[in-house]
Amino acid sequence: MSNTYVVIMAGGSGTRFWPFSRVKKPKQFLDVLGLGKSLLQMTFERFRAITDADKIFIVSNKKYKSLIAKQLPELSMEQILLEPFQRNTAPCIAYASYKIGKKDPNATIIVSPADHVVFKDEIFTSLIKKAANAAKSSERIVTVGVEPNRPETGYGYIQYMEDDSTDIKKVKTFTEKPELEIARTFVESGEFVWNAGIFVFSVSSIKTAFGQFLPDMAESFDSIEEHLYTAKEQEAVDECYTQCKSISIDYGIMEKAKNVFVVLGDFGWSDLGSWDTLYESSEKDENDNVIRGNAMVYDSNNCTIIGRKKKLLVVCGVDDLLVAHHGNAVLVASKDCKTSLRQIVHDIQAQNKSEYL
């Protein structure tokens, strides 16, 4: 598909996999599933089935530039778009859309997170192609919905209009991370799917949407368009970002736009948003343990055990435990621990122990 471009958003710096994910090397750059490839590399490969390598762009923070270049040596530096700081997904998508649109105003753009997993690649590919065809040369913005199999409270939900005559359903509402009771209602109703965070649109339709719903942001990017593909690009982008508010594309545009559609599928998707979802997405031993690295495990069940290569981790007589040894830190936490990882990471920072983050 010659006009099809992919934008992989790889700027996250979450610590939900601490101590595995670190500020210097967040989740998307890690081999979270133990398959010998980072999530970014897996995402890149997945989209190579859809378009050429030179039409795939990565947007990320400046500090990850060399990490990206190292993990994806196929890319030219022109394909790595650098943000000066995090401003959520809307500015990230604006930057990439303006950049691609300047060279190819007829482009169809697929935007995807870098750090999700997909187990059924073929279904995924055909679904994305369907979305791209629906978005191509049209005003439609197409999202991707995953049939839910549980009332997950960590995901966003998309409600759509039942219409058996088409695979491209009109979206009614977006809901971010609902309470459990609400999530249950959503799943039971059959009208809701998980929001996979993937958006497909033409350059013209996304520019129209930015102009309509985030006009300040559109104006900022309009004003720097002339510097794209010049020596002044980075400086202009850095300045432009200082003027952008931090807002997600979901909240800034998708929830408000009337031309949003969704394609549905079951392609074995997880956002790998936490140690729990990593456990769900990983292969287990006969005692339902997920075991990685150099570990010896005795009399233990339902554990997530992530060891290091050259360190030995011995786990004995425990259930429902997370044990993660990475770099200079070890985390041992029961899966129903009341203290959140967010709190722990916050405390580490507060105690001036940032060398462990």
Added chain:
Amino acid sequence: MSNTYVVIMAGGSGTRFWPFSRVKKPKQFLDVLGLGKSLLQMTFERFRAITDADKIFIVSNKKYKSLIAKQLPELSMEQILLEPFQRNTAPCIAYASYKIGKKDPNATIIVSPADHVVFKDEIFTSLIKKAANAAKSSERIVTVGVEPNRPETGYGYIQYMEDDSTDIKKVKTFTEKPELEIARTFVESGEFVWNAGIFVFSVSSIKTAFGQFLPDMAESFDSIEEHLYTAKEQEAVDECYTQCKSISIDYGIMEKAKNVFVVLGDFGWSDLGSWDTLYESSEKDENDNVIRGNAMVYDSNNCTIIGRKKKLLVVCGVDDLLVAHHGNAVLVASKDCKTSLRQIVHDIQAQNKSEYL
């Protein structure tokens, strides 16, 4: 007490504190209690209250020679007796007794393990002095008994004859590590005390005992006596050890001799024989956790958490757990784990992972 000598047995190579204790640095050389001193150093200091530094001897394996010299710089090399390999306590005590006896045939010798702890030093000192006085210039072999406060199955027990007329009670039986039911009977009877592994005797009485109960061993040491304090000593000892059977002084002599006595006391003793006894002997936080090193602990109770200085250990939402991070290994084990540390250490060896032992 000018004729009083101390022999500290520091040849053990146990792995009951793995991963904290290692083959290269077993428990006696470690600061197990986190007090800034190794157990050997604490034992040495304890006996300095009883005799002069130049009358304290250490018996250990050759491979620990430099470790001992480093931890106890007060000692001359003459005071460090080196065994070629482990042969349990009987040959160790024979070697030290022959060595001391050759120079001072009137010596009273106190033999003690290097790796036990004593929390009430003054009571200990006066009890040992009492034992030394009882053994001095007599045929009596005097052991030290600790009033039991629980039916511990990991300790040896000494049964003695009730006799209110003296503090030096006659010993009836020695029992190694009894079953729980038997240990209960022992403690309830009031006739049993824990065997602290300390023996006090004159040179003449121990030589007599070796001649009577371990005549082959006595003969072997008789034959090398001429080489003690000469350049040939080590070679002679090495050869002598090949002829000695591996046997404990308890089993080889104490259980059989008729002239064994015991002094009793409560001096806050533990053999620190396992992670459990370490927990019992250590200061706890308000949630009954023992915490060492660089650790952050949340919502956890009754845990033993031993971190490293420059590594961070985070423990969250667990009870009755042992987490020990040392060197290149981490152990996470429930306190009631069915698999023994002995089995784990055996498995590590069987898997050719001796770099972790």
